Amino acid sequence: MQSLRFNKISICSENEQKAYSETFHPRKTLLLGGNSTGKSTIIKSLFRAFDAEPTGDLRNWDYSAIVAVDFSVNDIAFTTIRRGDLKALFRGQQLLGVTTSSARWNEIFSEAVGFHLQLMDREENLRAATPSMFFLPFYINQDGSFFGNWDTFKSLKQFDSSAIPHTLEYFAQVRPFQYFELKGRERTAKSKLTELDVEASTLQRTRLRLRRSLKASHVKLSTAGFEREVHELAKLATELGTKQDKVRSELVEGQELSRQITDQIRLAEAALREHEADFKSVSSATAEQGTFRCPTCHAEHDASFHTFLELAEDARELYRLKERLRQNLDSVSARMSRSRREAASLRTQYVEVSNILAVKRGRRTFEDVVKSHGAEAAESALDAEIASIQKAATATAETIRGLKIELDHLMKNHDTGEPLRIFRETFKELLVVADVPEFSNVGTWKLNKRPTDSGSPGPRSVVAYYGALWTVMKSAESFLPSPIVIDSPNQNAQDRKHLERVMGLLASKTPANAQVILCAEDPSDSFNPDKVIQLERERALLESDQMDEVSARVLPLIERATTELGRAG
Numbered sequence: 001m002q003s004l005r006f007n008k009i010s011i012c013s014e015n016e017q018k019a020y021s022e023t024f025h026p027r028k029t030l031l032l033g034g035n036s037t038g039k040s041t042i043i044k045s046l047f048r049a050f051d052a053e054p055t056g057d058l059r060n061w062d063y064s065a066i067v068a069v070d071f072s073v074n075d076i077a078f079t080t081i082r083r084g085d086l087k088a089l090f091r092g093q094q095l096l097g098v099t100t101s102s103a104r105w106n107e108i109f110s111e112a113v114g115f116h117l118q119l120m121d122r123e124e125n126l127r128a129a130t131p132s133m134f135f136l137p138f139y140i141n142q143d144g145s146f147f148g149n150w151d152t153f154k155s156l157k158q159f160d161s162s163a164i165p166h167t168l169e170y171f172a173q174v175r176p177f178q179y180f181e182l183k184g185r186e187r188t189a190k191s192k193l194t195e196l197d198v199e200a201s202t203l204q205r206t207r208l209r210l211r212r213s214l215k216a217s218h219v220k221l222s223t224a225g226f227e228r229e230v231h232e233l234a235k236l237a238t239e240l241g242t243k244q245d246k247v248r249s250e251l252v253e254g255q256e257l258s259r260q261i262t263d264q265i266r267l268a269e270a271a272l273r274e275h276e277a278d279f280k281s282v283s284s285a286t287a288e289q290g291t292f293r294c295p296t297c298h299a300e301h302d303a304s305f306h307t308f309l310e311l312a313e314d315a316r317e318l319y320r321l322k323e324r325l326r327q328n329l330d331s332v333s334a335r336m337s338r339s340r341r342e343a344a345s346l347r348t349q350y351v352e353v354s355n356i357l358a359v360k361r362g363r364r365t366f367e368d369v370v371k372s373h374g375a376e377a378a379e380s381a382l383d384a385e386i387a388s389i390q391k392a393a394t395a396t397a398e399t400i401r402g403l404k405i406e407l408d409h410l411m412k413n414h415d416t417g418e419p420l421r422i423f424r425e426t427f428k429e430l431l432v433v434a435d436v437p438e439f440s441n442v443g444t445w446k447l448n449k450r451p452t453d454s455g456s457p458g459p460r461s462v463v464a465y466y467g468a469l470w471t472v473m474k475s476a477e478s479f480l481p482s483p484i485v486i487d488s489p490n491q492n493a494q495d496r497k498h499l500e501r502v503m504g505l506l507a508s509k510t511p512a513n514a515q516v517i518l519c520a521e522d523p524s525d526s527f528n529p530d531k532v533i534q535l536e537r538e539r540a541l542l543e544s545d546q547m548d549e550v551s552a553r554v555l556p557l558i559e560r561a562t563t564e565l566g567r568a569g
Helices: 039-048 102-113 131-138 163-172 177-214 223-229 231-289 305-356 366-412 417-433 457-473 496-508 544-568
Strands: 004-013 018-023 028-032 066-073 076-083 086-091 094-099 118-120 126-128 139-141 291-293 300-302 484-487 516-520 531-534
Touching (some): 004 544, 039 066, 039 131, 039 516, 066 544, 076 544, 086 102, 086 544, 094 544, 102 126, 118 163, 126 177, 131 457, 131 484, 139 457, 177 231, 177 366, 231 305, 417 457, 417 496, 457 496, 496 516
Parallel strands (some): 139 484, 484 516
Antiparallel strands (some): 004 018, 066 076, 076 086, 086 094, 118 126, 291 300
């Protein structure tokens, strides 16, 4: 397991021409100061540098300020830097990656820290886990972590309900790391198999409708028989049959494609109407309140220009999609018009050939030949497509069976119960340390279940719960994947005795080699930090006299990242 440590944070506001810079101790750092002195600003900026947005906004803060964090992963030094949507990662002077895309940044981050977890989003697409998921078990946020829900970061709801349990199981090794990779591949394969089954079923229904509409003769006639009797008719019939086969196939394909594109245009128009209504609703809400809450994920957003720009960009993408679909529909319609004209021409030829042979041979006519040949050609094409899809479905099903065998073999030799046993025993022990009455179901407590006690025991039970997570997630050398960050333990009016209990827990019960960064209003005899960062000025974290030094360091990094991004674009 790799271990990340925070070494230094640098903040540079070009708007205010002020800056701030501070280093962290490898073991225990205490941010000490009263309310509004900048403790939460430093902590939230730490995570924002990694594109992990903590819950809770910083009032009157310059969110366009540059934030750079020097950190190390197993003693390899990195620097992450962010300005607005621009995010870049350096190793020394080497630029490892730069992007404005969160999806691409997730890949850059996961590669650097060795966090190769894949999670399912709400659209059932498998995606790389975000930095928010990486830091989630190790950050106690005073604005979102002392309650019953997982609200530490703003972006957690982009994934489905299994994401947080899987993340905790990943770090706790309830299942091996490889399990989550195999499970993700299995879910992707199952989704593909479902799509193939639906496609095959659709084609089978199309084939049935074709049989009913053509009503092909049960008598299979060959042109060879007619050729022996009427050479001229056989020649014309063969040519006509070939052309009609082609035209029918084009018309069937064109009608299906036209229907699909029309449905897509209708969906795009509905999305545009909904987006327009949402935009008006957002404008109204922000005009009255200054913020708005997303009706889908319930995240609260500010009324910044950047937020409205993102909404406008969504609308532009929808308009462009709609126009592309209309162009595609026009192209399909033109092709179908040409096919219909060709079909009419073939019909004229059919009449001419029918006039040549107006006499029936028993109950068999020229029309029987044409229909028989047309039905056979169309059905043959559908049969070939269905067979191809069924072949792909069989291969996908075989892949799923193979992955299941791998998963079964992997789990056969892995004890899933041991990490849970350690977690529950530690949780029970730390509840005593925190002076919280034991929960009746602590022996079966789920890894992702948060305590929901009210009153002063609530925050203490939450710290005990996180402490149990850290214990089961530590390596054999007592390292953790991420620093422990607590902002701040004094919630719900803890008295001095109980606050010291919590501080003692954080000092003595955290893994021996874990980095701990703690925010507090008052000194503690129990925590015994290796470094104290004293914050005294209210609402004045950034300082003018630090601007030259900090900007000289971070601005060249931003310039290099911006240049590289422009070159790549």
